[in-house]
Structures are given as C-alpha cells and as structure tokens.
Amino acid sequence: MGPREPHPDEEITAYHTTSPENAEHLRKYGTTRPKVQGWNPLADRVAEESRSRGSPPPRGLPGIGRGEGLYVSRHPGEGIMYGTHSLPVRIKARDLGVSPEMEGSTPWKALNRVEGYIPHMLQPHQFGDVYTHEDWRDWENQHG
Numbered sequence: 001m002g003p004r005e006p007h008p009d010e011e012i013t014a015y016h017t018t019s020p021e022n023a024e025h026l027r028k029y030g031t032t033r034p035k036v037q038g039w040n041p042l043a044d045r046v047a048e049e050s051r052s053r054g055s056p057p058p059r060g061l062p063g064i065g066r067g068e069g070l071y072v073s074r075h076p077g078e079g080i081m082y083g084t085h086s087l088p089v090r091i092k093a094r095d096l097g098v099s100p101e102m103e104g105s106t107p108w109k110a111l112n113r114v115e116g117y118i119p120h121m122l123q124p125h126q127f128g129d130v131y132t133h134e135d136w137r138d139w140e141n142q143h144g
Helices: 019-028 041-053 076-082 107-111
Strands: 012-018 070-072 085-092 117-118
Touching: 012 019, 012 076, 019 070, 041 107, 076 085, 085 107, 107 117
Parallel strands: none
Antiparallel strands: 012 085, 070 117
16 A cells, blocks of 8 residues: 555645756746756757757657656655756645646656656745755655
8 A cells, every 4th residue: 555645735745856957946946937958967868869860859758758847756766867966845735736648647646656747836945955865865755
C-alpha cells in the first residue's frame, strides 16, 4: 500500500531537479519569468543534437515534458536524471495537476510515479533551499 493521499488543503513539499543556474532562477523569480537556456540540461543536450542533425527536438522523452508546468517528484533523488540540483516546492495538495504524459491518472498517483506536475504559476517564496546529492542522499522520503 502506498502513502496516504493528503487532503486537498494539506501543505506538501515536492522537489524539482534542474541545473544550478535554474534552481537559482526559480528561487529568485519562481515560474513568473520565462525559462532560460540550461533550464533542463538533458532537454538542452537532446535539442542541440537534433539541431545538429537538422531535425526538430523530440517531445515526451525523459526531461523533455510536453507540459508547460513544473515537473516534480516526492524526493530530491528521484529527479537526478534531470539535473544536479533539487529544490523543494511548497504547495497545497490541490495544486498538483496531471501532465500531458500522465493523462488519465490522478495528480497524487502521478506524483508517486515520479511524474508530479504543477500546472500553474509559482511564486519565489514557494521554493526552498537548493540541495545537491551530498545534501539529500541519506534522507528518507518525507512521505514515508
């Protein structure tokens, strides 16, 4: 049996993993400013390889989500393939959504499959301190 689904008004913490530069961008601006180059190192690398071949970048690969929102996980280590720096995002459980990739799922089930998604704008105060692997490698998942 998985972790208990929180009440919609309950505050939860999810984690977004990205490059160091964009972790700081989120802490400074939230998602109120456009994404910058380097937002997602994996996506940038795949896009550059596609451009060098003269083709458009593929969509829907890990790290290249189809949604415009912020992809999150329950623990900072779950997103390590997307970057080296994770930062907590404080939201109400009702703020979770379902990404295009997880259509048909519930927000809570998607989060528990490392496909969490926050579709709306986030303010800088919702983001916590930036963590690296050294900071969180021994943490237990906050949800049990």
